[in-house]
Amino acid sequence: MLLTTIEDVGRYQGQQVTIRGWLYNLRESGKLLFPIFRDGTGLIQGVVSQKEHPAVFETVRELTQESSVVVTGIVRADARAPGGYELALTGIEVIQRVPENDPFPIQRKEHGVDFLLSHRHLWLRTPRQTAILRIRAEAIRAARNFMDSQGYILTDSPIFTPAACEGTTTLFEVDYFEDEKAYLTQSGQLYVEATAAALGKVYCFGPTFRAEKSKTRRHLTEFWMLEPEAAFARLDDMMELGEQLVSHIVQSVLAHRRRELDTLKRDTARLEAVRPPFPRITYDEAIAILQKHGNPTRWGEDFGGDEETILSSQFDRPVIIHRYPAAIKAFYMQPDPQRPELALGFDMLAPEGYGEIIGGGERISDYDLLLRRLRENNLPEEAFRWYLDLRRYGSVPHAGFGLGLERTVAWICGTEHIREVIPFPRMLYRIYP
RNA sequence: UCCCCGGUAGCUCAAUGGUAGAGCAUUCGGCUGUUAACCGAAGGGUUGCAGGUUCGAGUCCUGCCCGGGGAGCCA
Secondary structure, three states, X not given: OOEOOHHHHHHHOOOEXXXXXXXXXXXXXXXXXXXXXEOXXXXXXXXXXXOOOHHHHHHHHOOOOOOEEEEEEEEEEOOOOOOOEEEEEEEEEEEEOOOOOOOOOOXXXXXXXXXXXXXXXXHOOOHHHHHHHHHHHHHHHHHHHHHHHXXXXXXXXXXXXXXXXXXXXXXXXXXXOOOOOEEEOOOOHHHHHHHXXXXXXXXXXXXXXXXXXXXXXXXXXXXXXXXXXXXXXXXXXXXXXXHHHHHHHHHHHHHHOHHHHHHOOOOXXXXXXXXXOOOEEEHHHHHHHHHHOOOOOOXXXXXXXXXXXXHHOOOOOOEEEEOOEHHHOOOOEOEOOOOOOEXXXXXXXXXXXXXXXXXXXXXXXXXXXXXXXXXXXXXOOHHHHHHHHOOOOOOOOEEEEEEEHHHHHHHHHOOOOHHXXXXXXXXXXXXXX
């Protein structure tokens, strides 16, 4: 018995192989059956005639969608078969047959969003979803490979934290630690600032949580973020690292997940263009572009979805916007020495309306200034004592950023909604399954 | 939290205030190259919930529940 997978079946033309998987579809034409099997690596059409294999024919005829099976057959190339190869069945073992009075809920047709999300555990089996998950995995692999290759050390940040990283957003409170409130982290950044002072160049990559009442196709309550941080790095260093990282992720997906992008019908020409350097504009220039397009945003205001769409549509690759007004950025942002009303921070906007995929910049390294900012933002000093310590013992200029994984993958995949690019999305009003 | 949209068969959707339907799925029958196969037949309904208007409500009104999109906020 030659056990193989569907993606490797082309190596075994003319040979008898065994494949383990599930029935994806069954078509019938008189005394011929055309079952399509899937095994996670792809789809393959089987064929069996009643005349040649009556017992196999009867078993296959009774099969229901998503029944689990072990099938054996002869591999042969056939242009009429989807995928180019066909399996002439010689044997079949049914592991579990889905009962016909309780059929697999996901049909090969359009479904509504609510239904699909309620059946996410089964929806994941469909070709579009498996393609997305493969691209997500490739994006993660590429991102970690790139960071490792640049000398960054993985130092993951804690999930439970004693205080807000940025103070403003709503946090999930955890009632467990005695005498002290705890929260689920909304960013690992503060902790990589500590490990950067230990190791030089570091990054963390893990889930983050935002208890915002955000109901849009760009938001999840639980999402993954990759956050590099480097001692002695400045704003320019991080803008360059960000564009190299994003380019590397996109080019790796193009190189290794072409088939999956085809499944998604993604226009890959838009992705081919994603190579350094990315356009860089200042906040001042962004305001000028917006005003030229009749947008009413005034200097000092932050950008919303409309503004991001106008700005990103000016370019064929992600655009970096830097030096925002300090007043609309986080408390820890280093002021621009040339113009102290500006912060040395940047955002990267994905093309095609997918929004902000990176936010970052230089951190305040001066103890007194940081303490003043903490107080101005009414943040609990006690919880930030360790963070202030980083400015008492060998403080250095340092910078970093956070890359939102799901927004990045949603953009690469061209999905309508971010919820499709994480196996089990957590959103406002949705925790099941 | 606010604004907009929606909820009818397992799924996707129709139905001028007047007998609740279709396609898909399921079951049965037909077809030796099917491509979301096709052809024929059958079963399948507390129209989200509670009130109200009316001779009569899926349809109109009020409240509630659930979901979607967006704003704010953010990656």
